[in-house]
Amino acid sequence: MSVSRPFSIARWFHRRGWSDLIIGLPYGWLLLLFLLPFLIVLAMSVGSQAPTAPPVGFGGEYPWINPRGYQRLFTDDLYIRSFLISLMNAGLATLLCLGLGYPMALGLTRVAKSWRNILLMLVILPFWTSFLLRVYAWMGLMGKSSWFNQLLTDGWNLLVPVDWAVKSIPMMHSNFAVVLVMVYTYLPFMILPLYSSLERLDPTLDEAAMDLGSRPFRVFLDVTLPQSVPGIIAGGLLVFIPAAGELVIPTLVGDASTPMIGRVIADEFNSARDWPMASAVAVALLVLMVGPTMLYSRYQARAEEGPGK
Amino acid sequence: MRRSPVFLITVLCFGFAFFYIPILSMMVYSFNGSRLATVWGGFSTKWYVSLLSNKQVIAAALLSFKIAVVSATFATILGTMAGFALSRFRKFRGRTLFSGLVTAPLIMPEVITGISMLMFFILTANWIGWPGARGFSTITLAHITFSMVFVTTIVQARLGQADRAIEEAAMDLGSRPWQVLWDVTLPTAFTAILSGWLLAFTISLDDVVITSFTTGPGSTTLPLLIWSKVKLGVTPDINALATITVVVVGIGVALAGWVMHRAEKRRLADERMAFSSND
Amino acid sequence: MAADVEPFLRIEGVSKNFGPFQAVKDVNLTIGKGEIFALLGGSGCGKTTLLRMLAGFEEPSSGRIFLDGQDMTGVPPWERPVHMMFQSYALFPHMTVEKNIGYGLKHERMTAAERTDRVRAMLDLVQLTPFAVRKPHQISGGQRQRVALARALARQPKLLLLDEPLAALDKKLREHTQFELMSIQERTGVTFIVVTHDQEEAMTLADRIAVMDRGAVQQVGPPGEVYEHPASRFVASFLGSISQYEARVLRIEGAEALLDVPAFETPVRATAIPGLVEGEVLTLAVRPEKLAIHRHPPGGPNAIPGEIKDLAYFGKDSLYRVTLPSGQLISVHAVNARRGGEARPDWYDKVWVAFEPAAAILLRG
Ligand SMILES: Nc1ncnc2c1ncn2[C@@H]1O[C@H](COP(=O)(O)OP(=O)(O)OP(=O)(O)O)[C@@H](O)[C@H]1O
Ligand SMILES: [Mg+2]
Numbered sequence: 001m002s003v004s005r006p007f008s009i010a011r012w013f014h015r016r017g018w019s020d021l022i023i024g025l026p027y028g029w030l031l032l033l034f035l036l037p038f039l040i041v042l043a044m045s046v047g048s049q050a051p052t053a054p055p056v057g058f059g060g061e062y063p064w065i066n067p068r069g070y071q072r073l074f075t076d077d078l079y080i081r082s083f084l085i086s087l088m089n090a091g092l093a094t095l096l097c098l099g100l101g102y103p104m105a106l107g108l109t110r111v112a113k114s115w116r117n118i119l120l121m122l123v124i125l126p127f128w129t130s131f132l133l134r135v136y137a138w139m140g141l142m143g144k145s146s147w148f149n150q151l152l153t154d155g156w157n158l159l160v161p162v163d164w165a166v167k168s169i170p171m172m173h174s175n176f177a178v179v180l181v182m183v184y185t186y187l188p189f190m191i192l193p194l195y196s197s198l199e200r201l202d203p204t205l206d207e208a209a210m211d212l213g214s215r216p217f218r219v220f221l222d223v224t225l226p227q228s229v230p231g232i233i234a235g236g237l238l239v240f241i242p243a244a245g246e247l248v249i250p251t252l253v254g255d256a257s258t259p260m261i262g263r264v265i266a267d268e269f270n271s272a273r274d275w276p277m278a279s280a281v282a283v284a285l286l287v288l289m290v291g292p293t294m295l296y297s298r299y300q301a302r303a304e305e306g307p308g309k
Numbered sequence: 310m311r312r313s314p315v316f317l318i319t320v321l322c323f324g325f326a327f328f329y330i331p332i333l334s335m336m337v338y339s340f341n342g343s344r345l346a347t348v349w350g351g352f353s354t355k356w357y358v359s360l361l362s363n364k365q366v367i368a369a370a371l372l373s374f375k376i377a378v379v380s381a382t383f384a385t386i387l388g389t390m391a392g393f394a395l396s397r398f399r400k401f402r403g404r405t406l407f408s409g410l411v412t413a414p415l416i417m418p419e420v421i422t423g424i425s426m427l428m429f430f431i432l433t434a435n436w437i438g439w440p441g442a443r444g445f446s447t448i449t450l451a452h453i454t455f456s457m458v459f460v461t462t463i464v465q466a467r468l469g470q471a472d473r474a475i476e477e478a479a480m481d482l483g484s485r486p487w488q489v490l491w492d493v494t495l496p497t498a499f500t501a502i503l504s505g506w507l508l509a510f511t512i513s514l515d516d517v518v519i520t521s522f523t524t525g526p527g528s529t530t531l532p533l534l535i536w537s538k539v540k541l542g543v544t545p546d547i548n549a550l551a552t553i554t555v556v557v558v559g560i561g562v563a564l565a566g567w568v569m570h571r572a573e574k575r576r577l578a579d580e581r582m583a584f585s586s587n588d
Numbered sequence: 589m590a591a592d593v594e595p596f597l598r599i600e601g602v603s604k605n606f607g608p609f610q611a612v613k614d615v616n617l618t619i620g621k622g623e624i625f626a627l628l629g630g631s632g633c634g635k636t637t638l639l640r641m642l643a644g645f646e647e648p649s650s651g652r653i654f655l656d657g658q659d660m661t662g663v664p665p666w667e668r669p670v671h672m673m674f675q676s677y678a679l680f681p682h683m684t685v686e687k688n689i690g691y692g693l694k695h696e697r698m699t700a701a702e703r704t705d706r707v708r709a710m711l712d713l714v715q716l717t718p719f720a721v722r723k724p725h726q727i728s729g730g731q732r733q734r735v736a737l738a739r740a741l742a743r744q745p746k747l748l749l750l751d752e753p754l755a756a757l758d759k760k761l762r763e764h765t766q767f768e769l770m771s772i773q774e775r776t777g778v779t780f781i782v783v784t785h786d787q788e789e790a791m792t793l794a795d796r797i798a799v800m801d802r803g804a805v806q807q808v809g810p811p812g813e814v815y816e817h818p819a820s821r822f823v824a825s826f827l828g829s830i831s832q833y834e835a836r837v838l839r840i841e842g843a844e845a846l847l848d849v850p851a852f853e854t855p856v857r858a859t860a861i862p863g864l865v866e867g868e869v870l871t872l873a874v875r876p877e878k879l880a881i882h883r884h885p886p887g888g889p890n891a892i893p894g895e896i897k898d899l900a901y902f903g904k905d906s907l908y909r910v911t912l913p914s915g916q917l918i919s920v921h922a923v924n925a926r927r928g929g930e931a932r933p934d935w936y937d938k939v940w941v942a943f944e945p946a947a948a949i950l951l952r953g
Contacts, residue, residue: 026391029387029457036420126332132515
């Protein structure tokens with residue numbers, strides 16, 4: 001005969017409570033504070049703008065869905081243009097980061113062991129200082145009267161005919177400034193994964209290739225580059241994804257007449273108080289991110305499976 | 310013998326110049342006597358004086374620090390739980406959704422996270438009257454949410470590499486699974502958890518975008534204060550603030566490096582001792 | 589033998605499947621109290637898997653395990669009076685030697701003083717008292733092995749499982765530790781199950797050995813019996829070296845059988861095994877040390893002529909490889925008992941290899 005024992009918290013905790021709690025607390029937290037807010041954005045994107053607070057309504061006829069936001073996405077060239085500019089700026093920044101970051105990462109694997117850790121620390125150090133302050137540093141340098149701008153201006157004036165001479169180079173508030181600052185702030189994200197994939201390469205491999213008669217550059221093309229593709233993909237996406245949705249950099253150094261998509265979302269939301277439109281743009285941006293993200297997770301899964309597949 | 314790669318060293322030098330010239334320039338100009346932030350007007354420390362006597366700046370720094378400590382602590386607890394769950398419980402209901410939820414915040418653009426949080430808080434304020442005013446609590450909740458997944462990533466990676474036999478040994482010696490977690494798994498993953506906390510702390514301390522959406526009147530964190538000043542253009546006292554930040558972080562990183570170096574040396578000495586006591 | 593040990597652990601028809609792969613196949617074993625029992629087998633034959641089922645980390649796919657009469661099915665590892673010494677030792681890296689050994693005692697009802705006493709006794713048993721406050725990375729491999737042993741013994745388990753306890757040690761330390769392990773077992777009286785793939789280690793340590801192959805137990809018995817009376821060709825060749833030849837029964841003459849062995853080209857006599865019939869084809873196996881080597885034809889049965897192809901001189905003994913008339917090889921291990929006298933056989937010498945009828949092992953299958 002089994003006696004039904006009274007419920008005891010201690011017994012429940014021992015049997016399965018502890019694991020239920022460990023799964024349940026973070027799960028519940030993310031459902032409530034991440035998934036639910038996101039679902040709200042999704043719902044808002046098909047709502048209508050209303051003079052209420054919050055400024056959204058779901059009135060009208062069945063099915064109470066208002067596709068206005070999505071329609072405007074494809075018809076108003078403000079959105080199309082800012083999407084294109086975002087992709088272009090982010091793509092350009094990614095390529096420049098790769099062009100500068102790859103030789104830097106490769107160089108880091110070639111310097112003496114005792115120096116390597118110090119140099120790596122120097123790559124990471126800016127990352128620990130404030131992001132905003134790093135953007136701000138360039139605002140100072142790019143300004144019309146800064147020593148940096150004047151230096152470049154003097155250089156320019158020396159090289160070009162007299163009637164092309166300028167008083168200063170207009171760097172601030174342009175897409176050039178946005179890309180430059182993006183490269184500056186995101187470069188560590190490119191260098192670190194590249195470094196870790198290059199560091200793992202067996203140095204005897206390129207010695208073997210050289211032994212077989214390849215010149216150093218051929219060795220790089222045939223041996224080093226193919227093996228660092230996972231690092232290139234990881235670094236590229238770590239730069240591209242946040243760059244495409246960037247808000248701070250275009251707001252501070254960008255050109256207000258050709259805004260990037262992150263700024264459009266914030267403006268729709270804050271200034272225009274058009275929640276449905278802001279949500280629709282946000283959803284569209286996320287959809288654009290899905291492709292690269294899936295690429296990334298596929299590569300990561302493959303990297304975890306180990307080499308030689 | 311490897312030939313010294315001249316090209317690579319040149320790029321490396323250029324890269325480090327690119328990294329540090331803007332920062333150094335900012336530090337030099339923090340001692341600029343001129344009101345115009347980019348024109349040199351003699352040496353002066355007046356921007357430091359004005360910065361450190363600015364009550365608003367001090368209050369914002371304190372608030373940022375408070376939010377960072379609280380949110381990093383909760384993020385570490387929740388993130389470690391999630392990392393443990395994903396690496397140690399093979400099957401449970403909703404595992405796929407859970408692992409998706411843990412990776413999604415990593416790639417979600419900050420603007421979208423910020424807007425979704427704000428909409429959420431406005432709607433809950435409408436429905437259940439909470440939060441009455443946005444500020445410390447809403448910022449902290451938002452920071453916990455997006456920084457916990459970074460902790461999860463770090464902890465999950467460490468637990469994935471851990472030697473399972475050690476956990477089995479504890480179980481074999483009579484510990485129930487939750488005691489094994491407490492006695493063995495957590496202590497051996499301690500460094501990962503600590504670096505998770507540090508990462509969560511810095512992310513929170515540094516965040517502008519999500520904070521700007523979830524803050525309310527009267528709650529200005531340091532990044533928000535800088536943001537509002539910098540939006541109007543270059544101001545000299547920010548140079549001073551930046552210099553202080555760089556120096557503090559630099560000292561912190563150098564100290565951490567030195568501690569790590571010492572620990573490594575001690576470990577090597579220990580191994581030598583073990584070897585000599587071999588009997 | 590199995591009959592005269594008091595059954596303490598009974599493994600009944602235990603199998604373990606990992607998906608379509610069967611790692612352990614229908615194992616039946618009875619192990620007595622206070623025994624040292626060795627599980628011997630090649631890599632991947634399922635030894636660790638069997639041990640993990642005894643410790644409770646894996647549930648058998650079928651079959652049952654009884655410990656001291658109690659069915660262990662569904663009993664979690666932390667409730668089993670069985671402790672394990674892991675192949676990698678699995679010491680807790682963040683605890684001192686002392687804390688490692690005392691870890692299991694947390695779950696015992698005992699006072700703090702009793703606990704310290706027990707830890708001290710254990711440190712004493714494995715001679716590690718001077719290292720009590722060191723961490724695992726501060727002691728040597730042999731010391732780590734002893735900490736793992738002390739930790740597993742501290743709770744006074746009924747049964748101790750040792751997975752390759754000596755594999756991580758170097759050869760000299762291994763031999764020394766074997767005897768230490770045996771003396772500790774004697775003093776504590778705990779039943780030991782030792783997994784190993786080293787046959788010499790198994791024979792030195794164990795009261796009885798189970799030889800495993802591809803998940804199944806091939807033979808169980810004391811070392812002498814398993815070595816001298818292997819039940820199958822696998823067991824015969826796994827333990828020690830042995831030469832095996834195909835043979836056909838010509839005649840049965842009382843306790844002996846006359847066999848035609850094509851490799852020898854002359855009929856030989858061997859002690860018959862039960863159920864032998866004329867015309868039956870089976871395997872004749874002889875161990876090198878059971879063979880004698882002669883420079884002149886010896887009197888008596890079973891002398892096979894041949895020529896020395898290879899020899900290795902070790903001082904106290906020599907190993908010869910002799911080519912038989914059929915071209916096949918036979919190995920002979922001879923003790924160099926005499927100094928001088930009749931010169932030892934040399935390369936390309938013509939010799940006769942002889943063995944007693946009782947030395948030949950007849951194996952079916
Ligand atoms: N969890 C598992 N899943 C799938 N197959 C497994 C698992 N554990 C063990 N096996 C397989 O079962 C077989 C037996 O493994 P086991 O570890 O028991 O071998 P072993 O006899 O201890 O070998 P060794 O001497 O190398 O330690 C191996 O072929 C192994 O690949
Ligand atoms: Mg094994």
